[in-house]
Amino acid sequence: MGGGAAQARTGERSGPRRKEEIFAASLELLAGQGYDAFTIEGVALRSGVNKTTIYRWWPSKSELLRDALLHSGTLAFDLPDTGSLTGxxxxxxxxxxxxxxxxxxxxxxxxxxxxxxxHPAMRELVTQFLEDRLGRHQPLFTRAVERGELPADLDPALLVDAVAGALWIRLLVRRRPVPDGFAAQLVALLADGIAAARER
Known part of the structure; x- marks a missing residue:
C-alpha cells in the first residue's frame, strides 16, 4: 500500500514535468517539420514519453498542439504592470x-x-492562441480604463493587433531588424489615437 501511494505521488510530481517535455517536443517538431509532418508518434520519439501516454492525454495532434501553444513556456512572457498604459x-x-x-x-x-x-485545423489553433493571449492581457486594459487612460468602449484587440502586428510584419515578413526606440515610437503613435478616442 505504501509503495502504491509513493508511486501515485511520483506520478503526480512527474506529470507536469512530462507534459512540459511533451510540449517542448511538439513545438520543436512543428517548427522543424510543419503541421503536415507532425505526428504524435514523432512527439513520443523526441520526448521519450510513451505514445500511449500521450494519446491518453491528447487523443489527436490538434489537441496536443493546442495545449502546447497555450501552455508551453516557449511562447510566454510576463504581463507588464508599469502603472501607465503607455508604459x-x-x-x-x-x-x-x-x-x-x-x-x-x-x-x-x-x-x-x-x-x-x-490547414483549417491549424488556423483554428492559431485563433485560439491569439484569443488566449488577448484574455491574458485583459488586466492591462482594465487597469487603463480604471485610471481613465482608455475609453471603456475601445476594443483592446485593436491595440494588441497594432503592437504585435507591427512587430510581426517587420520581423517575420519584411525581415528587418527592430531599431532602438521602435517600441516607444509605435506606442506614441497609438497614444495619439487613444487621446483622440477619449475626446470623442
Missing amino acids: DLTELAVGVEGLLGEPEARAVVEAALVGAVR
Whole structure:
C-alpha cells in the first residue's frame, strides 16, 4: 500500500514535468517539420514519453498542439504592470520583440502561421492562441480604463493587433531588424489615437 501511494505521488510530481517535455517536443517538431509532418508518434520519439501516454492525454495532434501553444513556456512572457498604459504597451512591444528574437520561438510562430494558411485545423489553433493571449492581457486594459487612460468602449484587440502586428510584419515578413526606440515610437503613435478616442 505504501509503495502504491509513493508511486501515485511520483506520478503526480512527474506529470507536469512530462507534459512540459511533451510540449517542448511538439513545438520543436512543428517548427522543424510543419503541421503536415507532425505526428504524435514523432512527439513520443523526441520526448521519450510513451505514445500511449500521450494519446491518453491528447487523443489527436490538434489537441496536443493546442495545449502546447497555450501552455508551453516557449511562447510566454510576463504581463507588464508599469502603472501607465503607455508604459505597459511599450513593455508589451518589447516582450513581443524579445519573443520573436528567440530562434526557437520565432520558428514556432512562423510554422504556425504557415500551417494556418494551409490547414483549417491549424488556423483554428492559431485563433485560439491569439484569443488566449488577448484574455491574458485583459488586466492591462482594465487597469487603463480604471485610471481613465482608455475609453471603456475601445476594443483592446485593436491595440494588441497594432503592437504585435507591427512587430510581426517587420520581423517575420519584411525581415528587418527592430531599431532602438521602435517600441516607444509605435506606442506614441497609438497614444495619439487613444487621446483622440477619449475626446470623442
